Amino acid sequence: MSDAALARSIADEAGALLRDIRATATCSDRELGQRGDREANLLIIDRLRAARPDDFILSEESLDDRARCAARRVWIIDPLDGTREYSERLNDWAVHIGLAIDGVPASGAVALPACGRTFATDDTAPLPALPPGRPRMVVSRTRAPVIATLVAEAIGANLVPMGSAGAKAMAVVAGDAEIYLHDGGQYEWDNCAPAAVAMAAGFHASRIDGSPLVYNCIDPLLPDLLICRPEWAAPVLAAIARLRPAQGPEQPQQS
The missing domain is CATH 3.40.190.80 (D-Maltodextrin-Binding Protein; domain 2)
Incomplete structure (x- = not known):
């Protein structure tokens, strides 16, 4: 599986987990966000370590292993980007699975689980025409x-x-x-x-x-x-x- 396909697969799986947690949880908003961050992080790290055992991982929700600084390939992840929006039952939150190679953002996926959309580096649409009017x-x-x-x-x-x-x-x-x-x-x-x-x-x-x-x-x-x-x-x-x-x-x- 390519790096981009792996990123998409993991982002989709983490997004599904986060939707399920939000649909069934009865805890406070703060606890909901903390649970989402924690459980999505564990899932993503488990999948990356199984699929790419020689790569390093930098995650917002994990202790930083500075040994990554000498590595060429580092997965850089945010298991739940927009914890506030997630906790407040809004739709504009995301899952980030990025891969930097030699410091360059080389591959990855961004899932918008509440909207049912995932964007990945191996599946991009042609640049749309520039719309008229104010940007x-x-x-x-x-x-x-x-x-x-x-x-x-x-x-x-x-x-x-x-x-x-x-x-x-x-x-x-x-x-x-x-x-x-x-x-x-x-x-x-x-x-x-x-x-x-x-x-x-x-x-x-x-x-x-x-x-x-x-x-x-x-x-x-x-x-x-x-x-x-x-x-x-x-x-x-x-x-x-x-x-x-x-x-x-x-x-x-x-x-």
């Missing part, structure tokens, strides 16, 4: 980054509130938005799989200064991200370069 920029439902608001004003974009990082990135891939701009705190597991899928589908993915996304770093903090249609990459990056020095870095916030 749509997806941002955090609870607190949009200041830079995103400023850039949206500069390029004439409409802000679209949404939940998890995976849901926002896949909204761009699916053609439901054109830009996902985040600043203020993410980790490698928040965006490795989304970046891999977006890049495989022909979209732009980078840091917000335009530099490449690099994974399997000693410190997994990867605080900012731009995923967008290729036509919007240059205008957005130019607007960020103009606006960000005056605005300054943001404090960590929801992805």
Whole structure:
């Protein structure tokens, strides 16, 4: 089985588990999120270790084994991206299964289990035609980054509130938005799989200064991200370069 097919299979299985937990659990919202994180993480790690025993794993929900830093192949996973949305019975949460090879987001899958959709690097649709009118920029439902608001004003974009990082990135891939701009705190597991899928589908993915996304770093903090249609990459990056020095870095916030 290819890496992408494996990622898709595991993401689908973890998504089904999370749907079942949410449908049957009688615990509090907080306990629901904790149970989902824990059980999905165990399932994903078991499947990856069985299928790729020589690879390393970096997970939001597991102790970081720094031996991974010397490895070429590292699976970077978020078993439940958007725990708040999951706990509050919303639909915009995701499962991320990404594979970095030599620091590059090479393969992976993002499942949106509540929506019944999974996006993977081996099954990408042709880039849809650029829609007319104002671009749509997806941002955090609870607190949009200041830079995103400023850039949206500069390029004439409409802000679209949404939940998890995976849901926002896949909204761009699916053609439901054109830009996902985040600043203020993410980790490698928040965006490795989304970046891999977006890049495989022909979209732009980078840091917000335009530099490449690099994974399997000693410190997994990867605080900012731009995923967008290729036509919007240059205008957005130019607007960020103009606006960000005056605005300054943001404090960590929801992805």
